[in-house]
Amino acid sequence: MEAVVTSPVEEHGHGHEHDHEHHESFIRKYIFSTDHKTIAKQFLGSALFFLFVGGAMALILRWQLAYPGEALPLIGSMLSDRFVSDGVVQPGFFMQMTTMHASVMIFLVIIPLAVGFFGNLCIPLMIGTDDMAFPTLNMFSFWLVPPAAFFLMIGFFHESGAAAAGWTHYPPLSVIGGFGHYMWTIGVFFVGFSSILGAVNYIATVLNKRAPGMKMFDMPLTVWALFITAILAALGTPVLAADLAILFFDQFFHSSFFIPEGWVVADYPNNGGGQPILFQHLFWFYSHPAVYIMLLPVMGVASDVLATFSRKPVYGYKAMVFAIMAIAFLGFIVWGHHMFQSGMNPLLGTTFMLSTIVIAVPSAIKTFNWLGTLWRGSITFSVPMLHALAFVATFVVGGLSGIFMAAAPADVFIHDTYFIVAHIHYVLFGGSLFGIFAGIQYWYPKLFGRRQNETWGQIHFWLTFIFFNLTFFPMHLLGIGGHMRRISDPNVYDFLKPFAGMNEFITICAIILGFAQLILVVNMLMSFKLGKKASRNPWRANSLEWAAPSPPVGHGNFDKPLRSYRGPYEFSLPGKKRDYLPQWKKPAKSESAEESAKQAAGGNGQAAGGGGH
Amino acid sequence: MAHGALTLDHEPVTGIPHGKLGMWIFLATEIMFFSGFFATLIVMNHANPGLFEETAQKLSWQLALLNTVVLISSSLTMALSILNLERKDTKKFQLFLGLTLLGAFIFLVVKYIEYSGKFALDITPETNVFYACYFLMTGFHGLHVVGGIVPMVWMLGKSFTEAGYTNVGRVEVLGLYWHFVDLVWIFLFPIFYLLYNPTLIIF
Numbered sequence: 001m002e003a004v005v006t007s008p009v010e011e012h013g014h015g016h017e018h019d020h021e022h023h024e025s026f027i028r029k030y031i032f033s034t035d036h037k038t039i040a041k042q043f044l045g046s047a048l049f050f051l052f053v054g055g056a057m058a059l060i061l062r063w064q065l066a067y068p069g070e071a072l073p074l075i076g077s078m079l080s081d082r083f084v085s086d087g088v089v090q091p092g093f094f095m096q097m098t099t100m101h102a103s104v105m106i107f108l109v110i111i112p113l114a115v116g117f118f119g120n121l122c123i124p125l126m127i128g129t130d131d132m133a134f135p136t137l138n139m140f141s142f143w144l145v146p147p148a149a150f151f152l153m154i155g156f157f158h159e160s161g162a163a164a165a166g167w168t169h170y171p172p173l174s175v176i177g178g179f180g181h182y183m184w185t186i187g188v189f190f191v192g193f194s195s196i197l198g199a200v201n202y203i204a205t206v207l208n209k210r211a212p213g214m215k216m217f218d219m220p221l222t223v224w225a226l227f228i229t230a231i232l233a234a235l236g237t238p239v240l241a242a243d244l245a246i247l248f249f250d251q252f253f254h255s256s257f258f259i260p261e262g263w264v265v266a267d268y269p270n271n272g273g274g275q276p277i278l279f280q281h282l283f284w285f286y287s288h289p290a291v292y293i294m295l296l297p298v299m300g301v302a303s304d305v306l307a308t309f310s311r312k313p314v315y316g317y318k319a320m321v322f323a324i325m326a327i328a329f330l331g332f333i334v335w336g337h338h339m340f341q342s343g344m345n346p347l348l349g350t351t352f353m354l355s356t357i358v359i360a361v362p363s364a365i366k367t368f369n370w371l372g373t374l375w376r377g378s379i380t381f382s383v384p385m386l387h388a389l390a391f392v393a394t395f396v397v398g399g400l401s402g403i404f405m406a407a408a409p410a411d412v413f414i415h416d417t418y419f420i421v422a423h424i425h426y427v428l429f430g431g432s433l434f435g436i437f438a439g440i441q442y443w444y445p446k447l448f449g450r451r452q453n454e455t456w457g458q459i460h461f462w463l464t465f466i467f468f469n470l471t472f473f474p475m476h477l478l479g480i481g482g483h484m485r486r487i488s489d490p491n492v493y494d495f496l497k498p499f500a501g502m503n504e505f506i507t508i509c510a511i512i513l514g515f516a517q518l519i520l521v522v523n524m525l526m527s528f529k530l531g532k533k534a535s536r537n538p539w540r541a542n543s544l545e546w547a548a549p550s551p552p553v554g555h556g557n558f559d560k561p562l563r564s565y566r567g568p569y570e571f572s573l574p575g576k577k578r579d580y581l582p583q584w585k586k587p588a589k590s591e592s593a594e595e596s597a598k599q600a601a602g603g604n605g606q607a608a609g610g611g612g613h
Numbered sequence: 614m615a616h617g618a619l620t621l622d623h624e625p626v627t628g629i630p631h632g633k634l635g636m637w638i639f640l641a642t643e644i645m646f647f648s649g650f651f652a653t654l655i656v657m658n659h660a661n662p663g664l665f666e667e668t669a670q671k672l673s674w675q676l677a678l679l680n681t682v683v684l685i686s687s688s689l690t691m692a693l694s695i696l697n698l699e700r701k702d703t704k705k706f707q708l709f710l711g712l713t714l715l716g717a718f719i720f721l722v723v724k725y726i727e728y729s730g731k732f733a734l735d736i737t738p739e740t741n742v743f744y745a746c747y748f749l750m751t752g753f754h755g756l757h758v759v760g761g762i763v764p765m766v767w768m769l770g771k772s773f774t775e776a777g778y779t780n781v782g783r784v785e786v787l788g789l790y791w792h793f794v795d796l797v798w799i800f801l802f803p804i805f806y807l808l809y810n811p812t813l814i815i816f
Contacts, residue, residue: 238646271739
């Protein structure tokens with residue numbers, strides 16, 4: 001399986017350095033770049049931009065829930081009359097906001113960050129190669145995101161408004177909903193295409209481009225997680241694409257695939273024979289695995305960060321890998337738990353309930369292994385570590401509340417309430433986003449060559465962690481109290497009136513949570529120029545990306561021949577002077593042996609890949 | 614490119630070239646894509662008993678049979694073009710790739726005749742869910758044929774402008790794709806034109 005050439009020193013040991021004097025044009029270098037690091041930065045930049053767009057939408061929702069009937073502060077007077085009247089959010093606009101907040105956060109923030117950003121940043125560097133298997137395809141998969149964003153958002157500029165059928169976009173509402181809904185379908189199709197191309201690229205890269213000596217089970221867990229995620233995306237996303245294609249037929253050619261028999265509305269020509277629940281089956285066949293697409297990469301990142309800052313090997317490395325695989329496999333056979341209330345045979349519901357609860361097993365393996373990694377470790381509470389710890393903590397809360405929903409009888413009650421909203425935010429914000437922040441903080445020195453300001457990082461973390469919990473934990477209570485989601489004015493219901501104070505509290509916390517994120521961005525931007533220069537291996541970690549200079553050289557990453565000798569988690573080995581042993585360090589016999597091996601590794605690259613690509 | 618970056622492009626670890634491996638993975642995603650359609654077809658058939666049998670006989674199985682022959686032949690000529698490129702016989706490579714291209718065009722022309730016949734009778738996806746499935750699935754298959762034509766034209770052009778064109782790997786990857794497009798049609802043909810057509814049941 002290994003393509004390792006162990007030939008002795010070739011006479012042209014370092015003859016293959018790029019000595020190009022030509023300068024790439026600005027466009028090739030920064031815009032239509034094929035360098036995976038630049039593409040990672042593009043994913044990061046666009047996703048952080050949309051994080052604020054989606055966050056602003058969330059704050060509009062929160063304002064309306066806390067102060068229904070009161071004019072939006074600051075922006076209320078700037079919005080068009082189609083959305084607000086005298087600055088007060090109208091119910092239709094509220095529905096557009098719920099839909100677009102979720103769509104933006106899922107399709108333009110979390111998936112691009114978890115898969116696009118980490119995939120591009122980590123895979124080539126951590127497996128010790130110069131770029132993806134298909135750099136041009138990689139560029140293409142980023143440049144599908146702007147048109148996707150365009151189609152998702154264009155509805156706001158049309159008189160009928162943006163999509164308002166929920167991010168799940170269930171027909172028949174999405175079919176007759178109008179312009180914004182049609183454009184939404186096209187936009188998400190673009191996102192899906194981007195995911196598919198990315199997934200093909202990641203799988204091929206991991207299988208084919210690992211550094212000499214690196215076996216599959218020598219890969220860091222981040223790469224494992226991204227690899228399994230790519231398989232999920234490759235097998236799940238096309239089904240969503242098919243589903244959207246069928247929805248597109250209904251929307252544009254009036255084919256009534258998803259229109260219920262005998263359903264009459266407006267001037268839609270219903271030809272009968274449609275099955276609205278089929279849309280939901282196909283949709284969740286993708287969208288449940290999509291939950292893991294958003295979560296698994298972050299689990300890998302957290303594993304790496306926890307091990308590095310506990311100075312201990314990841315507890316149960318292989319168990320971690322198999323747990324990722326188990327979650328991915330089970331993720332494909334649980335989609336029905338989103339549809340307990342959709343009119344499904346109760347027997348089928350029970351099947352889905354059981355398969356869903358089984359997911360708790362690999363999830364628990366991962367959680368206990370994280371705790372095992374921390375156990376008696378020499379822990380540094382650096383900014384990345386704090387975010388990773390927050391990830392583990394909030395993931396446990398989100399996972400446990402998930403079990404309530406997995407149980408069909410309990411779900412009958414909490415379905416469509418704020419309990420669901422609390423759960424999704426504990427998993428997607430508390431889980432994915434904290435893990436993403438951990439990764440951003442952890443690899444920032446590698447990607448940009450500078451350290452971020454530690455103090456501001458700590459301030460950002462603590463504000464985010466505290467106000468995240470204050471915002472979303474009370475939502476569990478709202479949900480238990482029967483507070484429905486997607487209602488624009490809770491005060492019209494008598495039984496929700498006692499919750500008015502809690503809604504107000506949540507809104508105040510959410511506003512602080514939102515503004516706290518500015519610290520992250522300002523800190524990142526300021527550190528581009530003002531941060532301390534980062535060394536090659538600022539965290540004293542073991543995986544191959546730390547062998548490259550910070551930032552990695554040009555389009556090619558490594559300045560020295562590279563070979564992997566061991567697994568990525570050799571921390572605190574007994575009897576060693578240093579508490580870490582990087583993957584690229586040759587097992588030392590003598591200085592001269594090391595020298596010749598270096599040249600041999602150099603000879604490899606020459607012998608095998610002289611032609612480049 | 615900055616100074617000091619190394620070329621780290623080793624032999625593919627799996628021994629399979631990147632392009633071929635990537636195409637196999639991509640075809641896996643394509644299978645899932647069409648699986649979504651086939652699942653829809655099954656559900657629609659069960660939800661509308663009798664409709665498929667009644668409507669299917671209005672499709673022209675003769676035209677579809679012609680297209681089947683054309684597409685299978687084009688798969689053969691595709692394989693022959695790869696074989697001849699491996700033998701460095703550029704002339705024959707161009708001949709067989711050209712024939713494959715011709716097959717793809719004939720397929721689309723026949724498809725056009727079939728569709729316009731339907732539209733002339735005012736049959737659209739709006740008519741009923743059988744026709745909706747028919748237009749959906751044969752339509753997306755047709756788009757995949759178009760998706761094959763584009764790189765074929767490009768490679769054929771390249772082989773004329775570039776003396777001694779020998780990119781076997783690239784043509785092989787295209788061949789994989791083309792066989793897949795062929796295979797999808799092998800499923801679509803019996804399902805739409807034969808399976809539900811009572812006039813064709815002989816036993």
